Amino acid sequence: MVINEKSPALFEQIEEMVEWLGSFGKSKSNGVTRQLYSTEWRCAQKALEKRMNKIGLDVYFDDVGNLFGRLPGSRENTTTILTGSHIDTVIDGGKYDGAYGVIAGMIALQYLYETYGLPKKNIEVVSLCEEEGSRFPMTYWGSGSITGVRTIEDVQNLVDLQNISFIKAMQDSGFGQGKYRQPKRNDLDCFIELHIEQGEVLEREAMPIGVVSHIVGQKRYEITVIGESNHAGTTPMAWRKDAMYVASGLIQLLIQRAKETNSDLVATVGQLNLEPNIANVIPGKATFTVDIRHSDEDVIDQFSKNLFKEFQSIADRHTTDLKIKNWMDEKPTKMCEKLIEISELILTKDQIPYKKMASGAGHDSQMFSPFCATSLLFVPSHKGISHSPHEFTRTEDLEKGIRLLIKLLYELAY
Template sequence: MVEWLGSFGKSKSNGVTRQLYSNEWRCAQQALEKRMKKIGLDVYFDDVGNLFGRLTGSQEDSTTILTGSHIDTVIDGGKYDGAYGVIAGMIAMQYLFEYYGVPKKNIEVVSLCEEEGSRFPMTYWGSGNITGVRTMEDVRNLVDLQDTSFIKAMHESGFGQGEYRQPKRDDIDCFVELHIEQGEVLEREEKSIGIVSHIVGQRRYEITVIGESNHAGTTPMAWRKDALYVASGLIQLLIQKARETNSDLVATVGQINLEPNIANVIPGKATFTIDIRHSEDDVIDRFSMGIFKEFQSITDSHNTELRIKNWMNEKPVKMCEKLIEISESILNKDQTPYKKMASGAGHDSQVFGSFCPTSLLFVPSHKGISHSPHEFTSTEDLEKGIRLLIKVLYELAY
């Protein structure tokens, strides 16, 4: 099923490009719709393109146990990211119905329309609409790199025009997401399952150092206001302090831009990004405040100007302790090696985690590679994840 779903948007390098509201995305959702119907689920879309397969519970007015993940990918991404959670939910529900019949509570598997933000500057569009933190107003003026508007792309895919039910939900009892780790902790520590306790908070900044452009040959070293030289010192300090601060804190500089970016001109402006992550918001606060105080001191000493722009501030999200206990009990009984861990990557579970009780479960990723055609998880590990999901859903719904 992984290979089958990966065929929708398959790239020349054997990766997958399946962006929101593209033809490849639409074909994948339609194929999943047929597959869900084939295994006996009641299937429907909502008005933003989330796809649901439902086992209706025997209890009147019962709430819904929701499982699944996202269908979209980054450009030339892997076959497992998101897709595995959708496939796992379908297999688990088929198994439960065949062996145990109708559940007491409703169970639904969701193929969320979008999580990655790889086509439009918008993430968690699928889960955000279900939980009510995203609305049509958020995408009204968004366009992709080809200048296609978000609204136009959505309409061309048949959504966003009121033909399907509204996405906001108020009947969800809990959300369980099974996902590949996208890191190498589980593989290195020889654990079969990761139980996520927290999804880390993310703070992103744009740092600009403004100096003075001048001739590379005629300006003495002592008189220069070299923005790149100063920025490189800030970056080195950042990484050094992150290593010293906390073993779970990570800081990354992923992008640098120079002006005028000419070989024989001293850079007058250097801009770089900072991504800081940790499971505790106050740790991020203290680190950020401390490092920026030192940044200011350094730029002042070089007669340069410092500008700091905070453009993302995602809070850490704690997963549900009760759901964690259910998974731990199952794994201990089965003598399956597992690890409680924080997730360093963002997932739809962080959106659901502020809305309803949520559990995020990981299976190993080979060498930690993800967002790549080389993304891989063994069939054995995929199966172990699905076996756990089956038992968790049985506890919750039966």
């Protein structure tokens, strides 16, 4: 398969579509806010529907708001190759995260259809309704609904910060009423997700493509240290049960042990709350989060086990109580070796350097991986910045990713 390696039209098409889709929910800081079932989200999905129709795809929604554009296969009762990503964003996020995968899928299907006609197998591009969990406390609603991991029962009692229920927001957007086909799919042959890295490894190593072997596992904890509130001026240092002092020691130990354990293991404290949080009162309670990630489940488990033994020892030494709550436990997810091999053969043949790597962030691919062959491919992110208006990837790199996707889809479907 030969693609014109110097196509100004493709370059310009990518730039135009990135800016076009980024205009839905564009913020004053040049970021994007496009939360699930919001007005901006609805406008973006409807605009994508029109654009998919215009390029000759068979277009349909499912009942949670996932949008599909299909190139039907010439073979009867064939399975479906699915590509795409999500269009929801965090508040004031970037215009590439998720959106790039949707744009890439549309461009790839248009190119294949115009150049080779209909494929043997069905190919679909999907604009997944939600991945981020930035409006409601629910992530991967789009891909989870397709795979059956998420159901309507999971969202019955969810509300956003304005106390709007998930169900009402969905129904106000025209979904969740039985008007469209049910989201659960049983016909998927594979899922291919093209995404910006959201890290700086590829840029630092001057690699235009990342072929993901694993998505890391994640454990998240809420750690609570309970001491004793008292007067900041009248309580001698030797008699204090300072929850903040103990918590700071635990946090320092966490970071130190993470650095010592494994170069690929990362640990983060992202939230810290004190009670009563008053300048002249010794904190009686300190609560902080711990996020631990690695591609090997055993490494995460052993690290956590050893760490919390030390945590307990420190808490006991200072006569404070310690509570540890594990509220997220996502296993590492392996990508399909066969799809990795095909991508590597294409890249090697085209003499394009690439890096086989793990993804430190979660993606819709981890929802699909247990149900069908799944591939996650990266292009570089400038300085690794993401979830920010400063998120940026050069069009040249976006184009390399789309050329790979076109060739991969051709191999699988034609």
